[in-house]
Amino acid sequence: MPLVSVCLGNQSIQAAVGREKPGPGRPRVQVKNLCQAPLPPHCLEDGVITDEAALAAALRGFWAANALPRGRVALAVHSSRFVSHPVTAPALPPRQLAEIARQELAARAARGQGTPAPYLADYLCLPGRANSKTVTLLATAVETELIARYAALARAAGLTLCSVDTALASGLQLTTRLAGLAGKSYLLLFFEGQGAPAPITALLVSGGCFCGTARLPYAAPDAWQAALAPLWGAAPSAQPVTDAYTCGASNADFAACLPGCAALGLRAAKLPDAPRQAMLPAGFHLADWLCPVGNLLGR
Numbered sequence: 662m663p664l665v666s667v668c669l670g671n672q673s674i675q676a677a678v679g680r681e682k683p684g685p686g687r688p689r690v691q692v693k694n695l696c697q698a699p700l701p702p703h704c705l706e707d708g709v710i711t712d713e714a715a716l717a718a719a720l721r722g723f724w725a726a727n728a729l730p731r732g733r734v735a736l737a738v739h740s741s742r743f744v745s746h747p748v749t750a751p752a753l754p755p756r757q758l759a760e761i762a763r764q765e766l767a768a769r770a771a772r773g774q775g776t777p778a779p780y781l782a783d784y785l786c787l788p789g790r791a792n793s794k795t796v797t798l799l800a801t802a803v804e805t806e807l808i809a810r811y812a813a814l815a816r817a818a819g820l821t822l823c824s825v826d827t828a829l830a831s832g833l834q835l836t837t838r839l840a841g842l843a844g845k846s847y848l849l850l851f852f853e854g855q856g857a858p859a860p861i862t863a864l865l866v867s868g869g870c871f872c873g874t875a876r877l878p879y880a881a882p883d884a885w886q887a888a889l890a891p892l893w894g895a896a897p898s899a900q901p902v903t904d905a906y907t908c909g910a911s912n913a914d915f916a917a918c919l920p921g922c923a924a925l926g927l928r929a930a931k932l933p934d935a936p937r938q939a940m941l942p943a944g945f946h947l948a949d950w951l952c953p954v955g956n957l958l959g960r
Contacts, residue, residue, distance in 0.1 A: 663730045664690070666957035668828055670739040670853050671706060673699050674723055677953035678730070690958050695945050696727045707860075708740020710810045717817035724818070735824045736811060737956040739853040741860070743827035744769075744776045745801040747871050747895075748784075752796050759784060762800035776802040785830045787837055787871050797871055801827055828853070828952045829862060832908065833871060834959030835951060836864075839935045844869040846900040848889075848927060850877070850918055851951075852909035861918070863889060867896035882921030889925070906932040908951040 668675045678694040701719055704712035724731060746769065750761045762784035769775035785799040808825050815822035832851055836842060849864040861877040863885075872895045875888045896902070905927040907915055915931065922929040932948040934941070941947065947954065 663693070664733045664735060664823075664957065665729050665731075666735045666737065666831075666953045668737045668739070668831065668952035668956065669700075669705060669708070670828075671700075671708075673697055674719070675950060675953045676723070676727065676729060677950065677957045679957045692941055692954060692957060694727075695942060695950055695953070696723075696729075698723050698726070708738045708742050709807065710814060713810070713814055713817060717814055720814070720818035720820065724820070731820050733823050734815065734820045735826070735956055736815075736822060737826045737828045737831040737952050738811070739828045739860075739952075740807075741876065742776075742807055743801055743803045743829065745799050745827060745829055745874065746775075747787075747873055748798040748800045749795050750798055752794055755786075758786065758796070758798060762798050765800050766802045770802070776804060779805045781805055781808055785834065787833060799830055799833060799871065801830065803827070826956060828956075829864070829874065831952045831956035831959065833864065833955070835947075835955035836932070837866065837869070837871065839933075841933055841935060842866070842869075845904075846896070846902045848902055848905040848925075849932070850905055850907045850910070852907065852911075852914050863892070865889070865892040865896060865902070867902065868900050872896050877921070879917065882918070882924055885921040885925060903928060905929045906948075908932045908948045910948070 663678055663680050666677045675697040677692050679690040679692050681690055701715045704716040710716060746765065748762060748765045750758055763782045766775055766782045770778065780802045782802050784801065787797045787799060811825050812822060836849060846867045851862040851864060853860045853862065861879055863875045863877050865872040873892050875892055877888055878884050905922045907918060919929055932951060934947050
């Protein structure tokens with residue numbers, strides 16, 4: 662059965678349709694189709710549904726216009742309401758890793774650093790060094806009410822929702838597996854819309870290990886150094902960060918981020934394509950479709 666991976670931002674919707682390719686081991690998912698459309702204004706603010714009727718109508722129209730399957734929909738959302746932290750843990754079975762992530766999130770919430778209860782907790786195990794005795798988890802908490810609102814939205818749009826994830830995890834699932842970036846240190850600039858004041862999430866990867874995120878102001882590159890200071894201190898690798906890669910950025914967005922990258926001494930480029938891993942249809946580029954494609958291939 663085909664799977665539809667959908668990424669919702671404040672301004673637009675993107676979808677990737679995939680099918681599993683049979684083969685040895687875990688089935689491989691191939692991207693068969695990609696489509697996108699603008700959303701009605703002010704129906705979604707930082708991932709919070711503010712006009713369910715308008716958003717449900719937009720989803721129904723989007724599905725009909727692109728003849729998308731409705732049976733298995735994996736949703737990824739751009740939102741700061743998903744609170745994520747990297748956690749280093751022993752290499753243990755999934756149930757024990759889930760408990761470690763839960764305890765870490767609960768401890769942060771108790772210190773006033775996390776998501777207030779009631780919340781849902783989950784984790785993503787990020788790729789690491791072979792035969793390592795430790796793993797890096799992306800522990801994530803999100804308010805229960807936010808997920809309930811998306812479940813209600815799916816029902817109103819006539820869709821069968823199989824998961825709701827943060828767009829951050831979707832991007833990390835793919836970028837940390839790209840052969841061209843394996844073991845490297847870089848800053849990934851994740852644009853959550855186009856044009857100011859679209860938020861930018863910066864993800865620091867040091868020596869192939871995820872270190873954390875920071876929110877960067879779109880039109881204030883002079884403030885980037887201060888926003889990124891906690892990430893530089895968390896970098897475990899001595900390998901210097903010399904490159905910044907953008908995803909979800911228009912040409913104007915890319916030009917707008919150049920002063921900030923220059924101030925940090927970073928070379929800026931759009932995220933490179935990786936045909937073997939992503940298997941995108943001809944004419945499409947990974948930098949423009951990282952969220953829905955990462956969410957699809959990470960299933």
